[in-house]
Amino acid sequence: MFINPFKLERYYTIHEFTAKYALCSSDCEAMTIGDLLSLEDGATDRFNNHWLGYTETKGSPSLRRDVAATYTSLSPEQILVCAGAQEPIFLFSQAILSASDEVIVQFPCYQSVQSVPESMGCKVLKWTVKYEGNKPVFDLDELAKLISNRTKVIYLHSPNNPTGYHFTKEEQLAIVELARKYKCIIFCDEVYRELEQKPAYAIPAIADVYEYGVSLGVMSKAYGLPGLRIGWLATKQAEILEKVAILKEYTTICSSAPSEFLAGVALRNRGNILARNLEIVQNNLELLEPFFETYSDYFSWYKPVAGPVSFVKMNFEGDDLAFAEKVIREKNVLLLPGEVFDYRGYFRLGFGRKGMPEALIYFEEFVIENLVK
Numbered sequence: 049m050f051i052n053p054f055k056l057e058r059y060y061t062i063h064e065f066t067a068k069y070a071l072c073s074s075d076c077e078a079m080t081i082g083d084l085l086s087l088e089d090g091a092t093d094r095f096n097n098h099w100l101g102y103t104e105t106k107g108s109p110s111l112r113r114d115v116a117a118t119y120t121s122l123s124p125e126q127i128l129v130c131a132g133a134q135e136p137i138f139l140f141s142q143a144i145l146s147a148s149d150e151v152i153v154q155f156p157c158y159q160s161v162q163s164v165p166e167s168m169g170c171k172v173l174k175w176t177v178k179y180e181g182n183k184p185v186f187d188l189d190e191l192a193k194l195i196s197n198r199t200k201v202i203y204l205h206s207p208n209n210p211t212g213y214h215f216t217k218e219e220q221l222a223i224v225e226l227a228r229k230y231k232c233i234i235f236c237d238e239v240y241r242e243l244e245q246k247p248a249y250a251i252p253a254i255a256d257v258y259e260y261g262v263s264l265g266v267m268s269k270a271y272g273l274p275g276l277r278i279g280w281l282a283t284k285q286a287e288i289l290e291k292v293a294i295l296k297e298y299t300t301i302c303s304s305a306p307s308e309f310l311a312g313v314a315l316r317n318r319g320n321i322l323a324r325n326l327e328i329v330q331n332n333l334e335l336l337e338p339f340f341e342t343y344s345d346y347f348s349w350y351k352p353v354a355g356p357v358s359f360v361k362m363n364f365e366g367d368d369l370a371f372a373e374k375v376i377r378e379k380n381v382l383l384l385p386g387e388v389f390d391y392r393g394y395f396r397l398g399f400g401r402k403g404m405p406e407a408l409i410y411f412e413e414f415v416i417e418n419l420v421k
Contacts, residue, residue, distance in 0.1 A: 049167050050167060051163055051164065051166075051167035052163045052166070054160065054163070055159060055387070055388040055390075056158075056159060056388045058388075059384065059388050063376060063382050064382065067376055067380055067381065067382035068380040068381075069379070069380055069381045069382065069403065069406060069407035069410055069411075070381075070382045070401065070403065070404075071382060071383055071398065071404065071407040071408065072382055072383050072384035072396050072397060072398045073356075073400060073401055074209055074356065074357050074400075075268055075269050075272055075274055075356070075398075075400055076243070076269065076272035076325035076328065076329070076356055076400035076401065077272045077324070077325060077328050077400060077402050078273060078274070078275065079272065079321075081095075081310065084310055084314060085310075085313060087313060087314075087317040087320055087321075088313050088316060088317055094309070095309055095310070095313075098305060098306060098309050100305055101305065102301075102302055102305075103302040103303055103304075103305050103308055105296055105297060105301060105302050106127075106129060106289075107127065107128065107129025107280065107303060107308065108129075108305075108308050108312075109124060110312055111129055111278075111308045111311055111312050111315075112124035112125075112127040112129065114311075114312045114315040114316055115127045115129070115265065115280050115282070116282075118241075118253075118315065118318070119253050119255060119256050119263070120253075120256045121256050121284075122255060122256065122282055122284070125286075126255070126282060126283060126284055127280055127281070127289075128280060128281045128289045128292055128293055128296075129278065129279075129280045129303050129308070130279045130280060130281065130292075130296065130300070130303070131277050131278070131279065131299075131300045131303065132266055132268060132274070132278070132279045133158075133237065133239060133264060133266050133268065133279050134160060135299060135300060136264055136279055136280070136281045136292065137158075137160045137161055137164065137264065138164055138299075139292045139295045139296055139299065140235060140262065140288070140292055141161075141164040141165055141201075142164070142295055143288070143291035143292045143294070143295050144200065144201065144288065145165055145168055145170050145200060145201065146169075146170075147169030147170065148169075149165075149170045149171070149198070149201070150170065150171045150172075150173060150198040150199050150200060151165045151170055151171070151172055151173070151199065151200055151201045151202070151203060152172075152173045152174075152175055152191070152194050152199060152201075152202045152203065153165075153172060153173070153174060153175065153203045154175050154177070154186060154203065154204055154205055154208055155174035155175060155176045155177065156177065156210055156211065156359075156386075156389035156391040157203070157205060157208075157209075157389070158205060158209055158237065159388075159389070161203040161205075161235070161237070162174075165201075170200075171198075173194045173199075175191050175194055177211055177213065178190075179361075182348045182349060182361075183350050184208070184211040184212070184213040184359065185213070186208075186213060186215075186219075188219060188223070191223065191226060192226060195226055195227075195230055196230065199230055199232045200232055200233065201232060201233045201234075202227055202232060202233070202235070203237075204223070204254070205236070205237040206220075206238065206251070207240045207243075207352060207353075207354045207357070209239075209240075209355075209357055209396075210358075210384070210386075210389055210391075210394075210396040211358070211359045212352030212354075212355060212357050212359060213350075213352070214249060214251075214352065214353050214354040215251060216251070217251050217252075220252070220254075220257070224254075224257060224258045224261070227258065227260065228258070228259075228260075231260070233260045233261075233262060233285075233288075234254050234258055234260065234261045234262065235262045235264065236253075236254035236261065236262070236263055236264065237264045238253055238263050238264060238265055239264065239265060239268065239269040239270065240269055240270050240355035240356070241253060241265065241270065242270055242318070242322050243269075243322060243325065243326055243329065243354055243355055243356065244353060244354040245326075245329075245352075245354060246353070249353045249354050250354075253282065255283050259284055259285075260283075260285060261283065261284075262281055262282070262285070262288060263281070263282040263283065264279065264281060265279060265280050265282065266278065266279035266280075267279070267311050269356075269400075270322060270325065270355075271314055271318065271325070272321070272325055272400070273310070273311070273314055276307040276310055276311050276314075277303075277304070277307060278303060278307050278308065278311040325356075325400060328401065328402055329399060329400055332399035332400075332404045333351060335404075335405055335408060336397070336399060336408070337351060339408060339412065340360075343415055343419075343420075346362070346363050346364055346415065346419050346420075347360050347361065347362065347363060348360070348361040348363055349361075349397075356398055356399050357396055357397065357398050357400075358396070358397050358399075359386070359391075359394045359395075359396055360394060360395050360396075360397050361393060361394050362393050362394065367392075368386045368387055368393055368394060369385040369387040371383075371395070372384070372385040374414075374418070378414055378418075379410040379411065379413060379414045381407050381410050381411050381414065382407075383395045383396070383397075383411075
């Protein structure tokens with residue numbers, strides 16, 4: 049099996065830990081272990097006495113209970129704990145797909161949902177974003193043209209990374225009805241769930257509303273805890289979870305016991321953590337709106353209704369990769385060029401961390417010196 053290099057991770061490998069300022073991060077603000085444990089009475093003592101043995105392949109019963117509690121209709125038996133997002137994406141695709149299958153992916157997308165099926169010989173159809181002014185849109189009529197009896201899986205990501213687009217409840221329902229008509233699986237990356245600007249923007253998890261829905265969740269993004277390397281799949285389809293669990297025994301086998309404990313603490317206190325992270329996002333958006341209004345001749349920007357990422361269009365001639373590299377060289381600010389998503393002329397913006405305002409100051413210096421002049 050040949051699989052294309054993961055462009056985003058290749059780029060991050062070079063720049064993520066050397067650039068001083070990050071203006072493209074897809075996660076929210078992290079915290080220390082001590083800060084996390086302080087959210088729950090007695091958690092520190094329990095953590096210090098936590099057993100460092102193997103855990104269950106499907107995840108500890110207590111963690112699966114805590115994950116299941118974030119859904120409206122799922123039980124702990126319908127949860128499979130994995131390592132972050134990459135492992136469940138990879139293993140789900142390997143477990144469910146065969147070379148004769150077709151899949152549909154939102155495009156641009158998180159590369160693994162495209163590259164893993166391609167590496168297996170699947171035909172990958174792109175449901176490509178359109179723009180109405182500055183706003184990204186995924187046209188449901190286009191999806192209806194792509195789907196067929198050959199479609200095995202529709203890969204969704206809402207809010208979408210990198211565009212920031214978030215489906216409405218009506219759009220989600222329409223997608224579910226299309227999938228139901230053709231009896232295909234919907235795999236939805238929901239790593240920013242519960243990070244909506246207003247409650248009205250929230251939509252149900254796909255595993256709650258569709259019998260063949262598979263929801264992907266992680267501690268890394270909305271919770272800001274990527275160091276735990278904890279993610280999960282949630283679905284009412286026991287056969288899917290079992291197939292993935294069997295393959296997991298060839299990869300990580302089980303999750304880290306300390307990470308599972310800490311993830312449980314975070315999930316039981318998710319209201320506090322998500323409220324903190326949403327406040328950071330909203331404060332950063334208050335800075336970004338006037339910035340992009342001031343420099344609208346040079347950039348087009350859509351303010352997303354959920355999540356901490358958006359895709360910025362460059363309204364000037366130039367290569368997005370060369371632009372991002374120049375920003376790093378001159379101001380030590382990291383942007384994520386559209387080239388890593390195979391979507392040129394854009395860069396991804398991230399605004400889930402407390403350090404974003406300082407990064408924006410130096411990016412504005414670059415814009416004034418190189419574009420406004």
